[in-house]
Amino acid sequence: MNHKLMRPKTEVLLGLLSPGLLIYCFIVVLPLFVSFRYSLFDWSGGINMEFVGLGNYIDLVQDGDFWFSFKNNVMIIMLSILGQVGIAFVVSALLMSKLLKWREFHRVVIFLPVVLSAVVIGFLWTIIYSKDMGLLNWILKALHLESFIIPWLDDPRYVIYTVTIPLIWQYIGFYLIIFMAAMQSIPKDIFEVADIDGATGIKKAVYITLPLLYDTLKVAIMLCIAGNMKVFDHIYVMTGGGPGKSSTVMAQYAYDNSFVMFKLGYGSAISIGILVLSLALILLSRKLMGGNKNEA
Amino acid sequence: MKRRRLLGKTLEILLNVMMLLFSFACIFPLIWMTYSSLKTQKDFSLNIISLPLAPQFNNYIEAIRTGKMHIFFLNSMFIGIISVVFIIAIGFITAYCLSRFNFRGRNLIYVLFLFGMLVPVHSLLVPVFVQFKWLGLLNKRLTLILPYVAFGLPMAIFLLESFIKTIPIEIEEAACIDGSPIAVTLMKIIMPICRPAMSTVLILTFLHVWNEFPFALILIKSDYLKTLPVGLTNFSGQYSVDYPRLMAALVIATLPVIIVYLLFSKKIIQGMTAGAVKG
Numbered sequence: 001m002n003h004k005l006m007r008p009k010t011e012v013l014l015g016l017l018s019p020g021l022l023i024y025c026f027i028v029v030l031p032l033f034v035s036f037r038y039s040l041f042d043w044s045g046g047i048n049m050e051f052v053g054l055g056n057y058i059d060l061v062q063d064g065d066f067w068f069s070f071k072n073n074v075m076i077i078m079l080s081i082l083g084q085v086g087i088a089f090v091v092s093a094l095l096m097s098k099l100l101k102w103r104e105f106h107r108v109v110i111f112l113p114v115v116l117s118a119v120v121i122g123f124l125w126t127i128i129y130s131k132d133m134g135l136l137n138w139i140l141k142a143l144h145l146e147s148f149i150i151p152w153l154d155d156p157r158y159v160i161y162t163v164t165i166p167l168i169w170q171y172i173g174f175y176l177i178i179f180m181a182a183m184q185s186i187p188k189d190i191f192e193v194a195d196i197d198g199a200t201g202i203k204k205a206v207y208i209t210l211p212l213l214y215d216t217l218k219v220a221i222m223l224c225i226a227g228n229m230k231v232f233d234h235i236y237v238m239t240g241g242g243p244g245k246s247s248t249v250m251a252q253y254a255y256d257n258s259f260v261m262f263k264l265g266y267g268s269a270i271s272i273g274i275l276v277l278s279l280a281l282i283l284l285s286r287k288l289m290g291g292n293k294n295e296a
Numbered sequence: 297m298k299r300r301r302l303l304g305k306t307l308e309i310l311l312n313v314m315m316l317l318f319s320f321a322c323i324f325p326l327i328w329m330t331y332s333s334l335k336t337q338k339d340f341s342l343n344i345i346s347l348p349l350a351p352q353f354n355n356y357i358e359a360i361r362t363g364k365m366h367i368f369f370l371n372s373m374f375i376g377i378i379s380v381v382f383i384i385a386i387g388f389i390t391a392y393c394l395s396r397f398n399f400r401g402r403n404l405i406y407v408l409f410l411f412g413m414l415v416p417v418h419s420l421l422v423p424v425f426v427q428f429k430w431l432g433l434l435n436k437r438l439t440l441i442l443p444y445v446a447f448g449l450p451m452a453i454f455l456l457e458s459f460i461k462t463i464p465i466e467i468e469e470a471a472c473i474d475g476s477p478i479a480v481t482l483m484k485i486i487m488p489i490c491r492p493a494m495s496t497v498l499i500l501t502f503l504h505v506w507n508e509f510p511f512a513l514i515l516i517k518s519d520y521l522k523t524l525p526v527g528l529t530n531f532s533g534q535y536s537v538d539y540p541r542l543m544a545a546l547v548i549a550t551l552p553v554i555i556v557y558l559l560f561s562k563k564i565i566q567g568m569t570a571g572a573v574k575g
Binding site: 017133173233 | 307308311312314315316318319322323325326328329340341344345386387389390393397399405408409411412414415416417418419420421422423424425426427429430442443445446447449450453478503506507509510513514524525526528529539542543546549550553554556557561564565568569
């Protein structure tokens with residue numbers, strides 16, 4: 001790929017690359033260093049800054065609320081792997097079967113929520129969950145299941161499940177498309193041979209589609225982990241992390257500490273903590289599932 | 297044999313009905329939101345599910361008059377267009393250099409940008425705020441453009457770089473022998489060839505900027521500079537019980553996205569999955 005004939009001088013090349021590199025480093029790389037510096041101080045945004053060394057990090061490791069919010073992230077990840085990846089897999093297997101009509105229509109419709117703003121989704125589901133004018137309670141009443149009605153977003157025991165449902169609903173389409181693309185790339189003759197051998201629909205799904213999609217499934221699970229480490233918008237809108245702290249996720253916890261309580265030094269330490277934990281979890285999942293081969 | 301075919305037919309109908317119900321469940325909350333926004337608060341509280349008997353646009357007028365939705369809308373448009381222009385221009389030049397020239401540090405730069413697709417943006421929330429505060433960059437009209445361009449670049453570079461690689465290099469060599477300067481070759485030959493990849497980047501980054509929430513929330517305080525997602529959060533504080541009005545505001549924020557989606561659904565679906573799977 002190196003053509004000497006047209007290769008510009010190094011200075012020119014550097015000049016061409018610099019705008020991108022500068023903006024990128026200014027927003028993505030430099031802040032990490034700046035915030036590492038501030039994470040060593042007790043600082044609330046004013047002039048007074050007290051150097052505390054690694055004190056913030058020691059606090060962070062012992063901070064039960066932080067680990068609780070991490071646990072919420074992990075919980076949401078697990079529910080989403082089951083919900084998003086699981087449901088999407090079943091639906092895409094159905095959609096690929098010959099029996100189904102209007103495949104394109106289903107694809108476009110199910111994918112639509114993916115492109116919408118998380119804030120809009122959050123508000124919409126707040127309305128759906130609301131007590132007197134909510135869609136969910138209306139449906140339950142219409143089915144005479146009033147006994148199932150609970151304060152959806154106000155019960156600390158269930159709130160982590162109820163805030164995950166909109167997330168699942170929004171992103172099923174995303175995984176559906178990944179799986180459908182992968183299923184389309186499976187050679188047709190494999191299925192034809194299976195037909196001749198007398199395999200039925202479900203057997204084909206379990207013994208052919210599933211093993212051949214193993215790599216795609218791994219990619220989907222990793223995407224799901226990476227995506228759900230950064231949930232914030234939905235939960236900020238729906239519950240703000242409440243009631244109490246019961247639906248606080250890591251990003252929300254960093255936000256609360258930094259912009260509600262103005263503990264910017266500690267907030268910086270939390271941010272570094274989020275970065276380390278997220279990267280660790282993403283790399284760990286990569287390792288566990290045997291690397292990413294850019295499938296699908 | 298006949299019975300079996302009958303069974304197959306029933307199964308087919310059953311599956312199709314189930315699938316239609318599933319798709320309907322996926323889309324119904326949005327449909328409900330749209331038609332309920334045309335009802336009055338009184339109609340809505342009497343029966344939340346019924347269609348509006350006398351559709352009225354008062355909620356929209358109120359959303360604009362007291363909720364200032366038009367200001368947020370224009371701000372989102374402005375930030376979106378400028379960010380996308382920068383992302384496309386910078387992304388194209390960077391991607392071209394990375395895909396065509398071998399130089400020391402090329403791989404480092406490539407990995408640096410790819411790292412941007414991996415790093416969880418929320419861990420940058422406080423750091424960027426602290427840095428912007430330190431430099432006095434908070435709460436300006438152009439504040440949000442810097443982070444949006446930076447976050448859009450990795451995907452733009454990634455998609456464009458892999459596209460440019462597929463263009464035969466002989467085209468540029470021929471242009472060079474004919475005496476065309478590299479800048480002209482880039483503008484007149486490579487850029488038009490890249491149009492499909494560029495339009496994907498354009499649509500995806502625009503959607504992304506339009507929907508972005510956390511950075512807009514912390515970097516902008518003035519009501520006159522807020523973008524739609526943050527604007528919506530003030531709006532709901534004012535009218536937390538007037539759901540039809542809130543829904544009207546949600547429709548205003550969502551309609552452009554839905555129009556873009558319906559026009560380019562194929563491109564969006566392809567681009568989003570390509571960008572995500574490779575990352």
